[in-house]
Structures are given as structure tokens and as C-alpha cells.
Amino acid sequence: MNATVPVEVRVVHALTRRIRVVVPALARDEERLCLLEILLRKRPAVREVRGEARLGSLAVHFAPEEIGRDELVDAVAHIATALVRAPRSAKPAPTGVPDGPVRHVSLAIEGMTCASCAALIELSLKRDPRVRSAGVNFAAGTAAVDGWLDRDAVFGLIERFGYTPRPMDTLAQRRFLVEREKAQRESARKRFLAAAALTGPLMALGMAMPHHYGLRLLQFALATPVVFGAGRPFFEKAIRLAQQRGANMDTLIALGAGAAYLYSLPGLLPHRKTDFLYFEAAASIVAFVLLGRYLEERAKGKAGEAIRQLIELQPATAVVLRGGIELVVDAEAVVAGDLLRVRPGERIPTDGEVVEGASAVDEAMLTGESIPVAKAAGDRVIGGCLNQNGTLLVRATAIGRDTVLAHIVRMVDEAQNAKLPVQKLADRISSAFVPGVMGIAGATAGGWLLGGAPATHALAHAVAVVLIACPCALGLATPTAIMAGTGAAARRGIFIRNGAALETGAKVTTVVFDKTGTITEGRPAVAGWENRSGLPDGELLALVASAEHGSEHFLARALREFSQRAGVAADRPVVDFSAEPGHGIAATADGRTVLAGNAEWLARHGIDATPFADAVVRAGADGQTPVLVALDDRLAAFFAIADRPRTDAQATIARLHRLGIKTVMATGDTEAAARHVAALVGIDRVEARATPARKLELVRALQAAGETVAMVGDGINDAPALAAADVGMAVGGGTDVAVETADLTLVRGDLGKAADALSISRRTMRIIRENLFWALGYNTVAIPVAAAGRLNPMIASAAMAASSVSVVVNSLRLLRKG
The missing domain is CATH 3.40.50.1000 (HAD superfamily/HAD-like)
Known part of the structure; x- marks a missing residue:
């Protein structure tokens, strides 16, 4: 390109402190667009930059007192021009920030058991200088990281704390994660049942004859596999976090159950009488927590059901025609350009275009449209939709993460990972919660000891404080409601x-x-027209339809369809096409200047539309839209276009x-x-x-x-x-x-979905406020009650489990119809 001509930069919208621009030369050029983001971000007056590679668009937040809007647009054009002209190997590298484009990494994280886990991972990621932003969603078990590091580096940062990261880039990987979640829920159920089977008899023994030495040994035998078998993951995670100088809910559980268990061991000595055996308390702590975790996982699974239903829409296999032979391959193995055979009752493997055949396709799950859509050669089909009554031959046009279904799943993921302003308080409290509770427990024990209470009583009250405290309810309050709210919205399209x-x-x-x-409806049709050009109707329609060919406006489409129904082809060569939204178009068709639009548009070009003034008034009175046409600077025709309300x-x-x-x-x-x-x-x-x-x-x-x-x-x-x-x-x-x-x-x-969206938003925020009130109120009341010695450890652990489950169940109300 000419070195003196800057690339085009279109200002889509401009606010006082934010502009959105489109750089067509960088559309779908993710690497150069990321470099443009980095270089703009280096400017002191620029506060934030967000790019969208598919359109080559940028949203730039800036300080207007430091840089003018026009100056900023010029800067974008200058940098973009340099990037486009430079060979890829010679593109300027930014200084003061890590080299290379900003990468976005989405992943799932296994092993998070409470809100403190998510807070710890997020804080650790944000401390890395290569990370620009990071968010961890405990309820969804996912994370999103933007920065100058690849996926393996992000995984390494997370694995350091004993958690297991999993990729979730493709629908196949997401499907694998869904299966793992089901397996984990089943494992949690079995662990609870095993713990309950031993804890029930143990609690009965605790109320029997505690002085009988044989029964003490039996309590020890029953408690040990519960605490260190079913409860083993709590201790493992607590130890790993301690090695990293961290703590979470597992730390509190391990401390509570471990302290009760260890304090009971001296009672196993022969000929020693004791009334202070806490084996049943140690086991019940583990059992109640496992019950709470299982119920919580089930409830969270329901909250994420909408996105799982979307993921499961893609079939596992596809029938591909290669060399005239039908081959059944994994759906992920389909490549763009493949011909796919889709028979009645099968789901379409990926986005494509119908090459042969005719059928009706059910798009309800993706679009909310209850009536199947007729498809024939040349029509576009969406992967995951159900083919109903005819066999289709489809050419794959988009695969993997580029499909409509994958885009929707990512959109829902991003929405569920979003942190609302209302969540900031909960995050701040959660990050300091576990150390604070451990401090309160220590103070509780010390206070009771100073007051002359036996060490056994002081320990029991401290353990109750540790166990009843629940950061999970606080951490789940917002994300579970967001998951349920976005899920309810997705179900409605x-x-x-x-x-x-x-x-x-x-x-x-x-x-x-x-x-x-x-x-x-957006399907306007020509209701009437008048030709004063002196040309035959067919000639005039051919010029107008050809000139409108470059416009995507509904009115342009109505004119093209009207010409087509009249048997007139839009086949005239067109140059110098331009459009001004809200006014009209101008073009040169077959060597003749064509203007089409409203009266103001023609007036700006020096053309008087008065001869059609009465027709314009009549059309308006009937709710029709007038379109005026001029040829070679002379008024030529009038079209009245009608569009019915939805x-x-x-x-x-x-x-x-x-x-x-x-x-x-x-x-x-x-x-x-x-x-x-x-x-x-x-x-x-x-x-x-x-x-x-x-x-x-x-x-x-x-x-x-x-x-x-x-x-x-x-x-x-x-x-x-x-x-x-x-x-x-x-x-x-x-x-x-x-x-x-x-x-x-x-x-x-479906216009009714606008009202649905606002209604869901209101219900979601109401649920979030209820959840936060319950979580904060529960901890505010429960911790002092436990410190005052009014709760024993068993009741405390049951209350803690119930608090988390109640928050998740409350969020699930969003999934109800209505």
C-alpha cells in the first residue's frame, strides 16, 4: 500500500471517555490487533483497551483532559498503518511490557472446595507480572486469564497450589469436563455414604458406655477410616496450602477434625477413665461436610445445566464424504470444506452450507424458534441443530471454536465468569476470612482457658468456631446466582x-x-411505487436493485426482492458505492449515478423531491416508509415500503x-x-x-x-x-x-425476550442480595454463638454444611419458569 496513506479507522461511537473504532485492515488479524492494543496501552492518556479480532474493532478508554478524541483516532491510525506496512518479522515490539500479543486462556480447575480456594488462585495469578487480568469462578470451577503467557505457563501457576487445571477450548474438551463433573459428583456421593455408614454407629457408641475400654477401641477403629480415609483430601490440601503459606476451608476442616481426633487419643490408654472422647465429633465433622459438598455439587450442577445442554448438542461423530466414500469420523476431525451427510433425526455436526437436499431443521435449542426452519441448497445451517425429515449434504464452513455453538458457549462462559461490582465486598471478606477465623478460634480457646475452663471445654469451643465459619456461602452467593441467571436466560434464547x-x-x-x-418484523415489502424516470420499469428496477446490492439495510433488501419478483436481475456493474446510515445510498450503476433514500438525502445532493410530497405524506399516514430515487441528479421514482409490527x-x-x-x-x-x-x-x-x-x-x-x-x-x-x-x-x-x-x-x-432479560436481571439481583444477606448474617451470628460455647462441634459442622447448600438452592429458584 501507499506509505503516505494511513489505513482506514472508522469511529463507531464516541463518548466523553470512551471511543470504539473499527480498523478494517486488521479484521481477523489477531496478532496485529493485539500489538495495537499493547502499543496504545503504553500511552499515558490511555486507560484501557479491548480488542475484537473478528471485526478489527477496539474499545479505548482514555483521559480526555490529556488527549483529544481526534488526536487519539490519529494515533490509532498511525500505529495501525505502521503495523500493516511492517513485515511480520519486523513488527515493532512494545517496551515496558512483556513482548508478544496478549493471550486469552480459559480453563477449568479441579480441586477447588471453597471460595478461599478461588481467591487464593486468583490472587496468585494476578501477582504474576505476565498476567494482565485474571478471574476465578468457584461456582463454575473455571478461570479466565489474559496476559503475556501461554496455557502451559498458566497451568503451572495453578498446579503449584495443588489444583488441577483442564483445557476447555473446544466443545470436545468441554464435554470431557462435563463427564468428569458427573464422575466427581458420584465419587462425592460414595464418599459421603461410606463416611455415614461408619459415623452412625460411632455416634451411637459415643452415647453408650464411654468408660468401657473395648468400646473406646471400637470408636477409634470406626473413626480412623472416616477421618483419614473419607476425609483424606481435606488434610492433603491443607498441608499443600500450608507449604505455600496459604489456608482455605479445607484448613479449617482439617484443624477441627484433626484436633478432635488427636485430643481423643490419650483416652485409648489402658486403665485411664475419661469423659472426653471426641472420636464421634471428628467423624461427624467429616461426614457432615461431605454431605454438604455432595448436595452443593448437585445444586451447582443444576445451575450449570443450560451450558451443558448446549455442549451436548454437538454430535460425537460425523459422516464425511471423501473420495465418494462415506466415513464415520469424530466430529472434532471435520475440517472446513468437508462434505457431510446428515440424515433425518441426526444433529448437524458443524456450521455449513447445504449443497444438496431439502429438509426442515429444528433450531429451537439455539434460537428459541419453536417452528422448524426449511433448508435447501444454498441455505446456511448451524452445528448442533436437529435435521428432521430429509437427507442433507452439507459443506462445512466453520469448525471447532469458530462455530456458532462454540461462540455461544464461550459467551455464556464469559458471562458466568464475570465479577459484578456487588461481588467485590464478598471477595474482600473471603480473602481474609480463613486467617480471621483461625485468629478468632485461638482467641476463643485462650479466653476460655483464662476464665478457668477446662482445656477440653476450651478446645471444643475453639473447634466449633473453626467448623461453623463458612466462607463458602459468601463465595457462592454471587457466582451461583449468575450461573443460574445466565442459564435461565440461555434457555430462553x-x-x-x-x-x-x-x-x-x-x-x-x-x-x-x-x-x-x-x-x-424486519421483512419490509414494496407496497406501491411510481416511475417518473422515463425509463422502462425493468430498466429502472435493474439500476436501483444493482445500486442497492452493496447495502444490508432492510429497505435495500425489500427493493432487491421486489425487482427479483418482477423478474429483473440486479446485474448492472456498480462502482463508487457509499451509504450513510439513516439517510440513503449513492452509487454508479452501469455508468449512471443512482441515489436512493429519504427526501433529506436527495436535498443534500441538490435534488428537489417536492413532486412526490403528497405520496410521501400518504405513505407515512399508512405507516409505510417512503424511498425516493434519483438518476443522474433527476428525481426518478418513489417506493412505499411497508413493514408490519411483530x-x-x-x-x-x-x-x-x-x-x-x-x-x-x-x-x-x-x-x-x-x-x-x-x-x-x-x-x-x-x-x-x-x-x-x-x-x-x-x-x-x-x-x-x-x-x-x-x-x-x-x-x-x-x-x-x-x-x-x-x-x-x-x-x-x-x-x-x-x-x-x-x-x-x-x-x-423474539422481542419478548427483551422483557425476559430485564425480568431475569431483576430476579438475579434479588437472589444475590438474599444470598449475601444470609451468608453475612449467618457468619455474623454463628461465630459469636460458637465462641460463647453454645454449640458443640457436630452441630457446628452440620450448620456450616447447611449454610452453603441453602445459598445454592436459593440461586436455583432462578431456573424455575416465570
């Missing part, structure tokens, strides 16, 4: 890209809707009003057409003739007035407003830019 949107969504007071394709639009708006949420419709359409549609569905306020900039201004004005704003849209012209809104919702089937900019995606465009 709502995929949450940004977990923090759950918290913001609960506060939404106003929803702004786009019209075409959002409030309306069948669920009126019910959705009424439901939002019942939730106390105000509604606004912003559209580039005429005032009359916009008000006609708004009146049909019951929307409160209308903003007509709204350009992308005006939609952005509207969102900002509402926010400045104290409103928390959600924006629902589907097109490029909605992207700035979607990004600026407190919560952006992209209607599925919309443009890539809209979907990538939004916080939530409403698959298949």
Missing part, C-alpha cells in the same frame, strides 16, 4: 455477552427501541410498562410512519428522523436525566447507541457490528 449487564439490567428505567427489524410487540411493550419501565422508539423513518407504528404497539415516545448520531444523543440525554437506559436494535445504525446505552440488546439476525457491540443478544429476534 438470551445470550449474555457481559455478565455485569445482569446488575445494570436490574436498574433499567427506560428502553429505547429501533423500529425496522426490532419493533417491526406479533409480540404490543404484549412486550405492555409487559415493560407493568414493570414500571418507560419506552421510546427511535427510527430514521418519517414522523407519520413512526407514530403510526408506535400507536399500534403502545410505545410512550417517538423520535423520528433519527440518524445514528441522533440515537446516540437520545441515549445520552436520557442518561443525563437520570435514566438507566437499555437499547434494543439490530443494525449498523444502532451500534453507537447500543454501545453507549447502559445495557445494549442486539436482536438476533442483526448485523455483526450490532451483535458485537451489544451486551446481550436476543436470538432469532
Whole structure:
């Protein structure tokens, strides 16, 4: 390319302290885009940079008092130009930060038993200078790490503390993890049953004749396999953490059970009478904790059921045609370009395009669409969907992590791993919880001893403090609710890209809707037209359809389809195509200048649209959208395009009003057409003739007035407003830019899902508040009661197990219908 010409940088939206830009030259160039992120981050005025390689987009947070917006855009263009021009081996390396692109590593972690485990791993990862950010989700058993280190290095950091990291990049790896989770739940069940089988008789013996020497030996024989057999993992993890100068819930359990067991050993000496045997307490501690862990794992399994159902959609095998021979191969072995045979009743192995055959495909699990979708040659199919009644020959177009299903699973993963602002307090408390409890237990023992109590009583009260304390309930309060909330949303076809949107969504007071394709069906059709060009109808339609070929707008599609139905091909050569969202398009088709859009668009090009003024008014009164066409700077034609409101639009708006949420419709359409549609569905306020900039201004004005704003849209012209809104919702089937900019995606465009999303957000935040109140209240009350000597160790361990389970069960209420 010309060294003097910078690469194109498009500003998608701009706020006071944040801009989003798209660099088309870096689309799908992850390496160069990561370098651009690093180099921008070195600038003092830049606070944060987030890139999206698929579109080549960047969200840049900056200090406006230190750098102007235009200056920042120029800096992006300058660096991007240097990166594009430089050979890959000669690309500039950043200084002051580790070399190379920032890598994202997602993984599962086995062996975490409490919130303190997650806090310890996360803190250790963040302390490594090669890690830019890290988050560990105890409830999901997963972690996400961004930094200048590869997966093996991340795994090494985690293994150092005795935990087992597992890859989860592909659906096959995720399926393996699901099977391991099932096996671990079964193992937990068996460990509890084994412990309970020995603890029951042991507790009965403890209430029998404690002075009988033979019964003491029998208690010892029953307690030992429970404490050091079923309870062995607690001691192993506690020892490993102690070696790393760490502590967690396993430390507390090992201390409590171990102290009770060791204190009872002197009672085994012959001819020594004692009333202080705690073998049954040591065993019951382990048994109750194992019961709690098993119930907790079962409940967490239910919370993550939605994502497991998504993972299990991909079939394990595929039928591939190679050399005319059908071969059954592992689904992960399919490569792009393979021809796949999909018979009735089989799931489609991966994303592709139908080459031969016709069938109906059930896409309900991925899209929420209950009616099967007809598919024929040339149609796109999504991996994981069920082929119903015909055999299809499909060419694979996307495989592995690039499929729609894999993208949705990652989106749900990222949302579930997100840490809401409300969780920060819980994290701070959890990180200091175990050392604090150990200090309180020591103070309890010391206080009782100083007060003249026997050592046995002091020990029992200290052990009760250790056992009743529960950081797990606190650590589970937020992530289990997020898991259940995102799972409930996914079941309804709502995929949450940004977990923090759950918290913001609960506060939404106003929803702004786009019209075409959002409030309306998005399938506009030409209802009438008039040709004043002097050209034959077929000639005019061919020029218009060809000129509109470069536009993805719904109105452009309606014009192309109208021409196609009239038997006119859009086959004229087109050059100099340009589009201005909200106004119209300009192009040169077959050597003739074509303009198509609204009256303002033509006026800006010096063309008077007055001859069609009456037609424009009539169209608006009927709720139709007028499109004016000019050829070679002369007014040529008028099209009236109609688009019916969605069948669920009126019910959705009424439901939002019942939730106390105000509604606004912003559209580039005429005032009359916009008000006609708004009146049909019951929307409160209308903003007509709204350009992308005006939609952005509207969102900002509402926010400045104290409103928390959600924006629902589907097109490029909605992207700035979607990004600026407190919560952006992209209607599925919309443009890539809209979907990538939004916080939530409403698959298949069921408008009622917008109300579902806000309702789920409110319920999720209510559950989180209930969980945090219970977890904090439980520990605030229980620890002093135990320190006061009002609880024995057995009851304390049972209460601790019950507290964690109650938090998870409360979160599962989100999965109920409604």
C-alpha cells in the first residue's frame, strides 16, 4: 500500500471517555490487533483497551483532559498503518511490557472446595507480572486469564497450589469436563455414604458406655477410616496450602477434625477413665461436610445445566464424504470444506452450507424458534441443530471454536465468569476470612482457658468456631446466582455477552427501541411505487436493485426482492458505492449515478423531491416508509415500503410498562410512519428522523436525566447507541457490528425476550442480595454463638454444611419458569 496513506479507522461511537473504532485492515488479524492494543496501552492518556479480532474493532478508554478524541483516532491510525506496512518479522515490539500479543486462556480447575480456594488462585495469578487480568469462578470451577503467557505457563501457576487445571477450548474438551463433573459428583456421593455408614454407629457408641475400654477401641477403629480415609483430601490440601503459606476451608476442616481426633487419643490408654472422647465429633465433622459438598455439587450442577445442554448438542461423530466414500469420523476431525451427510433425526455436526437436499431443521435449542426452519441448497445451517425429515449434504464452513455453538458457549462462559461490582465486598471478606477465623478460634480457646475452663471445654469451643465459619456461602452467593441467571436466560434464547449487564439490567428505567427489524418484523415489502424516470420499469428496477446490492439495510433488501419478483436481475456493474446510515445510498450503476433514500438525502445532493410530497405524506399516514430515487441528479421514482409490527410487540411493550419501565422508539423513518407504528404497539415516545448520531444523543440525554437506559436494535445504525446505552440488546439476525457491540443478544429476534432479560436481571439481583444477606448474617451470628460455647462441634459442622447448600438452592429458584 501507499506509505503516505494511513489505513482506514472508522469511529463507531464516541463518548466523553470512551471511543470504539473499527480498523478494517486488521479484521481477523489477531496478532496485529493485539500489538495495537499493547502499543496504545503504553500511552499515558490511555486507560484501557479491548480488542475484537473478528471485526478489527477496539474499545479505548482514555483521559480526555490529556488527549483529544481526534488526536487519539490519529494515533490509532498511525500505529495501525505502521503495523500493516511492517513485515511480520519486523513488527515493532512494545517496551515496558512483556513482548508478544496478549493471550486469552480459559480453563477449568479441579480441586477447588471453597471460595478461599478461588481467591487464593486468583490472587496468585494476578501477582504474576505476565498476567494482565485474571478471574476465578468457584461456582463454575473455571478461570479466565489474559496476559503475556501461554496455557502451559498458566497451568503451572495453578498446579503449584495443588489444583488441577483442564483445557476447555473446544466443545470436545468441554464435554470431557462435563463427564468428569458427573464422575466427581458420584465419587462425592460414595464418599459421603461410606463416611455415614461408619459415623452412625460411632455416634451411637459415643452415647453408650464411654468408660468401657473395648468400646473406646471400637470408636477409634470406626473413626480412623472416616477421618483419614473419607476425609483424606481435606488434610492433603491443607498441608499443600500450608507449604505455600496459604489456608482455605479445607484448613479449617482439617484443624477441627484433626484436633478432635488427636485430643481423643490419650483416652485409648489402658486403665485411664475419661469423659472426653471426641472420636464421634471428628467423624461427624467429616461426614457432615461431605454431605454438604455432595448436595452443593448437585445444586451447582443444576445451575450449570443450560451450558451443558448446549455442549451436548454437538454430535460425537460425523459422516464425511471423501473420495465418494462415506466415513464415520469424530466430529472434532471435520475440517472446513468437508462434505457431510446428515440424515433425518441426526444433529448437524458443524456450521455449513447445504449443497444438496431439502429438509426442515429444528433450531429451537439455539434460537428459541419453536417452528422448524426449511433448508435447501444454498441455505446456511448451524452445528448442533436437529435435521428432521430429509437427507442433507452439507459443506462445512466453520469448525471447532469458530462455530456458532462454540461462540455461544464461550459467551455464556464469559458471562458466568464475570465479577459484578456487588461481588467485590464478598471477595474482600473471603480473602481474609480463613486467617480471621483461625485468629478468632485461638482467641476463643485462650479466653476460655483464662476464665478457668477446662482445656477440653476450651478446645471444643475453639473447634466449633473453626467448623461453623463458612466462607463458602459468601463465595457462592454471587457466582451461583449468575450461573443460574445466565442459564435461565440461555434457555430462553438470551445470550449474555457481559455478565455485569445482569446488575445494570436490574436498574433499567427506560428502553429505547429501533423500529425496522426490532419493533417491526424486519421483512419490509414494496407496497406501491411510481416511475417518473422515463425509463422502462425493468430498466429502472435493474439500476436501483444493482445500486442497492452493496447495502444490508432492510429497505435495500425489500427493493432487491421486489425487482427479483418482477423478474429483473440486479446485474448492472456498480462502482463508487457509499451509504450513510439513516439517510440513503449513492452509487454508479452501469455508468449512471443512482441515489436512493429519504427526501433529506436527495436535498443534500441538490435534488428537489417536492413532486412526490403528497405520496410521501400518504405513505407515512399508512405507516409505510417512503424511498425516493434519483438518476443522474433527476428525481426518478418513489417506493412505499411497508413493514408490519411483530406479533409480540404490543404484549412486550405492555409487559415493560407493568414493570414500571418507560419506552421510546427511535427510527430514521418519517414522523407519520413512526407514530403510526408506535400507536399500534403502545410505545410512550417517538423520535423520528433519527440518524445514528441522533440515537446516540437520545441515549445520552436520557442518561443525563437520570435514566438507566437499555437499547434494543439490530443494525449498523444502532451500534453507537447500543454501545453507549447502559445495557445494549442486539436482536438476533442483526448485523455483526450490532451483535458485537451489544451486551446481550436476543436470538432469532423474539422481542419478548427483551422483557425476559430485564425480568431475569431483576430476579438475579434479588437472589444475590438474599444470598449475601444470609451468608453475612449467618457468619455474623454463628461465630459469636460458637465462641460463647453454645454449640458443640457436630452441630457446628452440620450448620456450616447447611449454610452453603441453602445459598445454592436459593440461586436455583432462578431456573424455575416465570
